[in-house]
Amino acid sequence: MAHDDSSGKDIAATSSGLDAGAGTAVVPASAHAEADGGLAVITTDGFENPGHPPTRPRVTDIDPKKARHAQRAVYTLFYISIAGSIFALAAYMAFPINDDLNSVRLNTVFLGIGITLALFGIGLGAVHWAKSLMSEEEGEDIRHPVRGTDETRLRAVQIFDEANKESGFGRRTLIRNSLIGALVAFPLPAVILFRGLAPEYSNPAALLETTMWKTGTRLTLDPSGLPVKAADVTIGSAFHIIPEGLNDQPDRLEQKAKAAVLLMRINPADLNVSPGRETWNYDGIVAYSKICTHVGCPVALFEQQTHHLLCPCHQSTFDVNNECQVIFGPAKRPLPQLPITVDSEGYLVAQSDFTEPVGPSFWERS
Secondary structure, three states: OOOOOOHHHHHHHHHHHHHHHHOEEEEEHHHOOOOOOOEEEEEOOOOOOOOOOOOOOOHHHHOHHHHHHHHHHHHHHHHHHHHHHHHHHHHHHHOOOOOOHHHHHHHHHHHHHHHHHHHHHHHHHHHHHHHHOOOOOOOOOOOOOOOOOHHHHHHHHHHHHHHHHHHOOOOOHHHHHHHHHHHHHOHHHHHHHHHHHOOOOOOOHHHHOOOOOOOOOEEEEOOOOOEOEHHHOOOOOEEEEEEOOHHHOOOHHHHHHHHOEEEEEOOHHHOOOOOOOOOOOEOOEEEEEOEOOOOOOEOOEEEOOOOEEEOOOOOOEEEHHHOOEEEEOOOOOOOOEOOEEEOOOOEEEEOOOOOOOOOOOOOOOO
């Protein structure tokens, strides 16, 4: 049967022509050393880098009057930030916190307003500066993992100089100086606030070693201040306790932070009392500091079945049966126990103050 030997060549030529028109060419594999064999397809219509889009001039680039207006807006915002920082300092001094809860509200509101203005001025001023006055031309910086050459390092210095010129940081003195002033003034309220957290005296140990509890002080309910009789405390119950007369103290909040107590009644047979503490409880009624020995959170959760006290902040758990020893969590010391008894009228009273400092460990405690 007859056939045309040239048909294969014609088809190959036709295919080659079609491929060339489509942007590819079919060549023998021997023409490319990197090819393993067969035919290699080489793309001839590669994607071209379009480059950066053209920069569209802003109104401040065209109109000098608008540029001056934008400049005034920027340094005005920085001045507002400075004023906010000063206002926060003044509010901290003008509205001190005392036992009146209204003073806490006033201090928080006015201090918050000042700090908000300080942050708002810096943030909005910086954004407005970048959007309206700084150069908007896009550029690219190819990063290298190794130390640059001397030419590259010199170029980096030139880039910083160009950035200074483009941003106008060195030329626009009002913006620069107001920004520096805002950044200097902004941390001052934080410094004053942290200073207010420090103890009034040089030795904080003296403040924590004693509380309002003393011999004969009655245990009263928090917050009513009503005294508690031993007969009113049933097995499995728990009461939040404060010292008698606490509500009449001028520094009520500070005293309560140290003297708050949790009162519970346990079956006396379940209590494991160490030598020297046999008289610290009254018929199974025990009183322990409510201030967690981890970071000072209130230990206010009593598990009636297990006789465990739980701190809700970091889940430190104390075993009431074993003198509030730590059985779980980050706390390292048991809760201090308040020695108690009853007076002639049957009311629960303290035998003495705590025998150790309450609250979290501090650096003076050995």
